[in-house]
Amino acid sequence: MNKILIKNALIVTMNNRRDIFKGDILIEGDRIKEMSPKLEMEADTVIDATGKTVIPGMIQTHIHLTQTLYRGQADDLELLDWLKQRVWPLEGSHTAESNYVSAKLGIAELIKGGTTSIIDMGTVNHSDSIFEAIEESGFRAISGKCMMDYGIGVxxxxxxxxxxxxxxxxxxLKKWHGKANNRIQYAFAPRFVVSCTEELLVKVRDLSKEYGVMVHTHASENRGEIELVQRDRGMRNVLYLDKLGMTGDQLILAHCIWLDDEEMKILAATGTKISHCPNSNLKLASGIAKIPELLEMNASVSIAADGAPCNNNLDIFKEMRSAALxxxxxxxxxxxxxxHKVFELATIGGAQAMGMEKELGSLEVGKKADIVILDLNKIHCSPSDEVDVVSRIVYSADACDVDTTIIDGKIVMKNRELLTLSEKEIMEDSNRLVKQQIQLANVKK
Known part of the structure; x- marks a missing residue:
């Protein structure tokens, strides 16, 4: 069994005691085998992390890998115009190849930025391409085919x-769920109430319980969306989902900005997962979610970047900083x-949202070896002495400070070089394909 030994690091564990110490980590197979101030043993790979900081792999709970190819193609629009005028036509133009490259482009960016796990929503067609990219890259994801059977402008x-x-x-689901040593899991992904019939939502509810998998959708992101749901279904978004019996710990809702007091209480009481996407919400002028109030109610909250066309990057460091500010x-x-609370949302909160808090989110013996090594010895993170390391990570660090990324006990990036993906090839393919897809979609800025 392959062994990796990380030596001489400052280790931010995020365990229950929030221990931070200088020491070593032994990885054996896909698990953390030992952690100690000093480990003396042989290993297949030894990483000298002197002067560096080791953290749990960070988790983003609402991503659209299918949209990464369309970064910069839908700027300065509000949500419903953004969807109808640009994003839906572009998503609809995807080929198997373009969806595959889009997913690889997103995964490469995420790995380089210290994200090791995501909850992803694909598009309607060519979904196998996304799963193939996840499997080949060594990434960890819960993903699902977007479902849309209703709506004006679709x-x-x-x-x-x-x-x-x-x-x-x-x-x-039957093909991909649990594949690649359980790195890949499936979630049903109805896009949002506006583009789904009640029949579809009820079937998704029942199937998610039958198969024991998550449901991933959007809710209450935009005031126009709320008005459409109110007019069409006779009640507000979260109230409607609760009436259908969809709320609960198997449901993750992206955004949740425009909630009234009753809806906030429902989400907290049912354990429904909330994915906060601060920069996407700012860019689309959707609003600011009441995250402190939801946390005060013990709601389950995590964070994410959303998609590249509404952000325009997948950098969790930027999301953490914005979530705080x-x-x-x-x-x-x-x-x-x-x-410290924001960093919890990016680690432990994300693991809880995935239903994998016993496996991910902290560095502890027996947990999955999803580990990120940061080099904070940079001018923008200095001085380092007498500074709280978690504050440095949230307020000063960024994606370029990620030195090494390990997922499921395998090194997928070392010294900022991707090992499972070709950065040059992905960029070349992306530049070639985006022109093709814009022509196929027949959209104009």
Missing amino acids: PDTLMEDTNESIKESERL IQKARLLSPTVMPA
Whole structure:
């Protein structure tokens, strides 16, 4: 069994005691075997992390790998125009090749930025391509085919028959769920209430319970969306999902900005997972979610970047910083959303959202070896002495400070060089394919 020994690191464990110490970590196979101030043993690979900081692999709970190819193609629009005018036509133009390259482009960026796990929503077609990219790259993801069988403005290329949508989702689940040493898991992914019939949502609810998998969707992101749901279904978004019996710890809702008090109580009481996407919400002018209030109610919250066309990057360091700063400005209180709480959302909170808190989110013996090594010896992170390391990570660090990324006990990036993906090839393919896809989609800026 392959062994990796990380030596002489500052280790930020995120265990229950929040221990931080200088020491060594032994990885054996896909697990953390030992952690100690000093380990003397042989290993297949020894990484000298002197002067560096080791953290748990970070987790983003709402990503669209299918959209990464379309970075910069839908700027300066509000959500519904962004979808109808640009993103839906572009997603509908995907070929198997373009969706595969889009996923690899996103995964490469995520690995280089210290994200080791995601919850992903694909598009309607060519979903196998995304799973193939996840499997080949060594990445960890819960992903699912986007489901859309209703709605004004949905292009023909994305509009599905309800039964066919369910049938294809079940096929993908049976093919991919639990594959690659359980690095790949499946989630049903109805896009949002606006583009899904009640029949589809009820079937998804029942199938998620039958198969024991998550449901991943959007909710209450935009005031226009809320108005559409109210007019169409006769009640607000979260109330409607709760009426259908969809709320609970198997459901993850992206955004949750425009919630009333009753909806906030429902999400907290049912254990429904909330994925906070601060920079996407800012860029689309959707609003600012009431995250401190939700946390005060013991709601389950994690963070994510959303998709490249509405952000325009997948950098969790930027998300952490924004998650902290926007709440301080909103509530005019510098003490809300402190650095340690935000870092929890990016690690432990993400693991809880995935239902994998016993496997991920902290560095502890027996847990999966999803580990990131940071080099914070940079001008923008200095001075280092007498500075809280978690505050440095949240407020000063960025993606370029990630030195090495390990997923499932395998080194997927070392010294900032990707080992399972070709960065040059991905960039060349992306530049070639985006021109093709814009022509296929027939969209104009």
